[in-house]
Amino acid sequence: MVTLSINGKQVQVPEETTVLRAAQRLGIEIPTLCDHPDLHPLGGCRLCLVEVKGGKQFNASCALPVSEGMEVTTESPALAEARRDVLKLMLHGYHDAGYANGQSAPTELVHWATHYGLDVAEHQAKEAHYPINADPNPVVWVDMNKCIQCGRCIRACAEVQGRFVWQMTGRGFDSHPIAGVNNLMLDARCESCGACVAYCPTGALDNKPSMGAGLPEKKVTTTCGYCGVGCQFDLNVKDNQVIRVTSNPQAPVNGMHLCVKGRYGYDYIHHPERLTKPRVRRYLLEAGDTPKPSAPQQNPTPLWDWVETDWDTALGITSRKLQSIRDSYGAESIGILTSAKCTNEENYLMNKLARQVIGTNSIDHCARL
């Protein structure tokens, strides 16, 4: 362990911890843009500068390992001035064309620029240098005019998603991320997970389906219904409609990570054909008996149409039918297929239902098929 002091407070941390993480452990906030706790440090944006006693220059705390007896200062007029200069340089190559992006909070760049007293509109580039919405993929909005070359998208795609789509090209003010060797994103093996969007601190990458959707009124944390992994995220809601999904860093299973279904596959929620109540064949409600097996093919009748009912009725019919099949043909005549869309607990209960209630071992899971 290494003992150091930050702003006069002592802290003990394991060797190879960075000064930034040691400060965070003490509850001291140091401004950052290229840093993210999920990603390897880059030391690129220089916003997290700190003073180390005896040092000749400011150091980027995200890439500075702790050392025994180190004395660090994270706030001073000189540091504030240095950070302001760093932000001015970033804004020099930044241009916000003013379109509505559907984000409720300022981006991290705007937050820190405002924090250090900079008016973004005044300091930003006067015109765009890159096309807005530059990639035709259906989900990731690309506006490199807002890019500050922090490299978070590159590291998120490589380290979180394992796709290595993005890389940096160019030099100086011309440097910016490109997909593949300047391909379209989908041609560069992008699988539309939106991780690069989630980690981008400026809105240079954004959620295309949410552009122009307005500002969310609230966020509701929920668990994804697409599979049994149990990823959590925040539904951004406006007028009772989901307009955006954002990562919830506190999600215990997935953190910031989501797949394309969880992040972008929410239009089914308000789809007019979405089933929201159980349905049964009408004959089951009216006749309470099974028609001859050939009836639906040879002579369809209105009795075979689907009707909405309540859960008690639907589950009552299901259990009566299962019981009658088991009584007539034996328990082994019944097989049960469960689903990866269910939770582990639900699948466990189906296992109990099959083996202990119905008495069959014929139970399987769609993930094995």
Ligand code: SF4
């Ligand atoms: S959407 Fe996912 S796979 Fe595609 S570039 Fe971004 S992080 Fe990589």
Ligand code: SF4
């Ligand atoms: S697109 Fe966003 S995440 Fe990627 S380098 Fe630019 S500002 Fe950083």
